[in-house]
Amino acid sequence: MYNEPIFLKPVFKDRIWGGTKLREEFGYEIPTETTGECWGISAHPNGPSTVMNGPLAGKTLDVLWNEHRELFGNQEGNDFPLLVKILDAKTDLSVQVHPDDAYAREVEGEAFGKTECWYVIDCDPGAKLVYGHHADTKEEFKQMVEENKWDELLRTVEIQPGDFVYVPNGTIHAIGAGTMILETQQSSDVTYRVYDYDRRDDEGNPRELHIEKSIKVAMIPHEDASFSPVRTAVSDLNVRKLVQENYFTVYRWTLEGTAGKIDNPHYLLVSVIEGQGEINVGDETFSFEKGDHFIVPSTVSRFGLRGNARFIASHPTVL
Structure with missing residues (x-):
């Protein structure tokens, strides 16, 4: 019987909004000066973690899930269900939304939609998140997007270290500049961008938006999720x-x-x-x-x- 903890080597992701705090705060060897994400516990095909210790060293977490299901209580399912990240938002992330399981499977071919939650490890004074919006109908939401009324549409909240935010699928959201969070989420990499501050990629092209899909999956009107620590x-x-x-x-x-x-x-x-x-x-x-x-x-x-x-x-x- 396997009788030890399984330590994992993270996978790092370069992001347009990333920085260097993953190196400065955690000592990670990051690949670029705009490293935005550490996928610490991941079996997702876009970045599976690797076992660092014991007789399973060198195997990736997806392989463990497929070949050693006893380590996971023989839980059913073809795919490891969760993904844990640390995010360094040097600048604002895009305003985005994630689909539920059914939409993700039907439209994107992903195993899961994406419900997530954030623990704020650290943030600059006055740091903010986008959490929700002020539209009452899909028609109103679409009109405000088309008219670029982002200040009227988007709902912002101030945060401080130690805050916890629960983000069910369908929630319009964005992590603000100067924020480091630990994110626990379903194992999904489906993100629909609603607004990206007119940023451009490395080749000077506007970053892709997904307005129609966003409106289809968004919670409209917005309702705050309830939970009791x-x-x-x-x-x-x-x-x-x-x-x-x-x-x-x-x-x-x-x-x-x-x-x-x-x-x-x-x-x-x-x-x-x-x-x-x-x-x-x-x-x-x-x-x-x-x-x-x-x-x-x-x-x-x-x-x-x-x-x-x-x-x-x-x-x-x-x-």
Whole structure:
């Protein structure tokens, strides 16, 4: 039986809005000076993570899902369901929206649509997000887009470090400049751009927009998603359940000392966003530090933690 955490090597993505904070804050070896995304836990074909330790070292996460389903509680499905990223938004991301599962499968051939959520690791003072809009009908939305009434259409909210934002499919949204987030999402790479500040690509061409598809999948009128965070504790581990919904359950863990007996009823995706320490499985000890991403497989029923650190942890929701 596989009895250790699975540490993963991330995949990095160059983005027009990216910068260098993934290197400065996490010590990653980024490929460009405009690196916007770290895909820390990914089995998506556009960037699967690679196992770094143990007898499965060198295999990618999609291969583990296909060949070693026991590590994931023998969960059904052809595709690994979640994707965990860290995003460095040096400048504004495009205003965008994502489809639901049915639309993504029918129109894009993707396994999943995209519901996501964001934990704000850090941001500049006064940083903002686009979250929702002010149109009451699809006709009104389309008219305001055609008339470039973006200030009237888009709803903005200020953020600060430690904020959490839940973004169901169909939500018009954008991450603002000067923001670093950890994103937990369905394993999908389908994005429809509504507005991109008239930016151009490296060849001087306007970036592609997807207005018609956006209007088809957008939530109109907008409604804020409701969720209720819950606090619990395991010894020196403070656990805050940030959201539990149909696709994922996400937690913020704060470790200040030792938590010796943590039950693992699912497989857990864990990202270290601050600090360092050790994870204990049986008689074995494995070190972790800021920027590490690992999976605690279903074959590990209980584990311990020691150190001072903050994590974002998640698992597929079992309803």
